[in-house]
Amino acid sequence: MAVTFHPFPRLPTELRLRIWALAATPRLVHISARPTEVVRWRRIAPNDFSSAMAPPAVMHVCRESRQAAAYQKAFFTMVPGEHEHRYIWVDFEQDMICLADDRVDWLEPYQADIRRLRFTVPPGDRGDLLFDVFGSVSKKLMAPFTALRELHLAISEYFCAWGSTWAVCGFGPCARENVRFLDLNTGLLLTGPQLEMAYTWQWQQGGRLSLLLTYTAI
Incomplete structure (x- = not known):
C-alpha cells in the first residue's frame, strides 16, 4: 500500500533533491533502431528509434522531481502524421542501452553519449558471421x-565459443575489465577471462561448463 509522506515539502531543499536523485535508479533501456531510408544498402536518413520502456516514475511526480532528475530526451523520432518528435528518457550516466541485435552503428548520433551498452549477437548465419569477423572489426566498431x-x-x-575471441578483440574506449558476456539461455554473466577459461574447458578439453562452474565455486 502506497503511503503519502505529507511533511516531504517541508524537508530542506538539499535533502529533497538528494531523495529525487536516489529515486532515479539504473535501468536497462531496451531500444529498437532501424534506418528510415536506405539506398544501395546505405542509410541516407536519420534512424527511427522506439522503446517499450515506460518513462521513469520520477518524471511524473512533480516539477521539482523532473528538474532534479538526470534524465534527458534522446533517440528522437518523427512519426508521419505527428507534429512533434517522439523521444525516450535516458540517463546516459546510469542507464544501460540494450539492443536486440548487433547494429550498434544505428545508434548514431548518440554513440558518443552512451556510457553503458549491451548488444545482442543474432542467432543463425548473421551471428556466425559476426563471430568470424568480430576479432578484426570490434575495435573499429x-x-x-x-x-x-x-x-x-x-x-x-x-556461448562458450566466444571465449576464443577474447584475446584478439578490442573494445574501443571501453576498458577490457568492464566487458561482460551474457548467456541469454541461463542468465550467466562472465568476464572475458572467465569465458576464455570456460571455452578452454568445454571445447578443448571436453569438459562440461556446469562442472567447471561447480569446481570454481568450491
Whole structure:
C-alpha cells in the first residue's frame, strides 16, 4: 500500500533533491533502431528509434522531481502524421542501452553519449558471421562510443565459443575489465577471462561448463 509522506515539502531543499536523485535508479533501456531510408544498402536518413520502456516514475511526480532528475530526451523520432518528435528518457550516466541485435552503428548520433551498452549477437548465419569477423572489426566498431565504460555482449548460441575471441578483440574506449558476456539461455554473466577459461574447458578439453562452474565455486 502506497503511503503519502505529507511533511516531504517541508524537508530542506538539499535533502529533497538528494531523495529525487536516489529515486532515479539504473535501468536497462531496451531500444529498437532501424534506418528510415536506405539506398544501395546505405542509410541516407536519420534512424527511427522506439522503446517499450515506460518513462521513469520520477518524471511524473512533480516539477521539482523532473528538474532534479538526470534524465534527458534522446533517440528522437518523427512519426508521419505527428507534429512533434517522439523521444525516450535516458540517463546516459546510469542507464544501460540494450539492443536486440548487433547494429550498434544505428545508434548514431548518440554513440558518443552512451556510457553503458549491451548488444545482442543474432542467432543463425548473421551471428556466425559476426563471430568470424568480430576479432578484426570490434575495435573499429566500438570506436565511436568515446564515453563507453561498460559493455555487455548478449549471446544465445555457442556461448562458450566466444571465449576464443577474447584475446584478439578490442573494445574501443571501453576498458577490457568492464566487458561482460551474457548467456541469454541461463542468465550467466562472465568476464572475458572467465569465458576464455570456460571455452578452454568445454571445447578443448571436453569438459562440461556446469562442472567447471561447480569446481570454481568450491
